[in-house]
Amino acid sequence: MSPQPSVNTAAVAADSGALVQISGLQKHFPIVRGLMGREVGRVRAVEDLTFSLKAGEVLGLVGESGSGKTTAGRSLLRLVEPTGGSIRFDGTEVTALDTGAMRRFRRHMQMIFQDPYASLNPRKRVRSILGTAIDLHLPCSRSERDDRIAAILEKVGLPADAMNRFPHEFSGGQRQRIGIARALSVEPRFVVADEPVSALDVSVQAQVINLLQDLRRDMNLAMLFISHDLSVVRYLSDRVMVMYLGRVMEILPVASLTRPRHPYTRALLSASPEPDPDHKRDRILLKSDLPSPANPPSGCVFRTRCLHATAACAAAIPVLTEVAPGHLAACDRLTELA
Structure with a gap:
């Protein structure tokens, strides 16, 4: 049985002005055993990813290691084939392109990799x-x-x-x-930048980030900027998308990072370095470790580590719903946590 959708399509409606439109994107990796390669399970690396991106806009993608960020970026460009969902670029359904057409189409969609030497x-x-x-x-x-x-x-x-x-x-x-x-x-008109500064010294990071900022403005580039560093994402991005265990927890404007709604986003922000040494931030410590994407928790995938989870959180996948203009979150307890 396919998982229930976790996106309010009215809240994440198709944007007629968007260059990139992603709807229900999935990437599963089969787990095989034995000489015959019998499939015994699946790693659900990306599940029900939905967002849009305009020309010249930068969307920061953040989350812990193992949250599916890199797989999501590679799936968008079909460097790994998506299991399901739709990828539309300027009106073209990218998943419908054959090998030859996709090779020619890659001119418009490029990737900057994490390791510049490899x-x-x-x-x-x-x-x-x-x-x-x-x-x-x-x-x-x-x-x-x-x-x-x-x-x-x-x-x-x-x-x-x-x-x-x-x-x-x-x-x-x-x-x-x-x-x-x-x-x-x-x-290209769209670039996926996968942790492009994580392997660099801090001073060099600043130079490369400023370069990306200039190029984005000069070339009107749409960019998905993948990073675990919220301070870098805050500087470069217009909006931020937070992923956990393959699912989107929250999408919000950068200006709203001071008041996130989802418990996971709040935990990530509490762990990020504070530039003002006199400002003390209360650290939110998550329970246990990141679950395996081969066996994700039922209902809300974050519930096993959430400090606010109840028994009801195991019953249904929370819907990504608009809580403010341009601000969406997937949590059934948003009213209580506001």
Whole structure:
């Protein structure tokens, strides 16, 4: 039996002005055993993901490790095939595209990976790394391609002669800039940035974040920015989406992070570093550990760790409902916790 929907479709209505529209997205990984590969269960990495994103807008995606953030981002771009749901990009149903059409369509939807070194071929020069994508999506003469590469390198703060060097000749921050340049070299309209600064030093993080902010504004990019660092998300994003065990707990404007409604969002915020050393924040300690996505709790998946859970929380999956303009939360006890 398929799980009951947990999104109020009236509250998360299709936005005619949205560039990206995700509805009921699922990604399950089969658990197989034996020589015959018999399926004995499923890891429900992403369940019923629904949101929309406008051109030039940044949506921050936060949650603990194991919450399904990276799988969600890869599923949106079909780097892993979704199990179900709809992905619409500027009116095109992405899940309906065959392999060839999807390969051509990737020009519009690109990804910036977490590890800048592992995502770059160490045997190829930067010219080849960026040029391969340009040749596939924007074919042109060799001189025109080199001019395009030089221009995008300059845009990300690297000299034109960087195209003649190998990835190992750059620092971590410079390699991440190359990764960003590769994603932007084909002029995409939507980018998934998966923890793009988590492997960098704090000072370098600031440079890359400011770069992303500038590129987002200059190129009118829509971006899903995945991170576990709420301070980074707060600085870069327009809205924040909070995931827990594959499900969305809350979607809210950045300005509303000072007054979140869901208990899980409140717990995450209580654990984030406070820039003002004189300001003391009460830490909310969650019970037990993150459950396995292969055997999620019934009803509200957060109930086994929630300090406010009751027996009723095990009965039904809470519906993601609008509690204020642009602010949605999935909790059946919102009235009591307000």
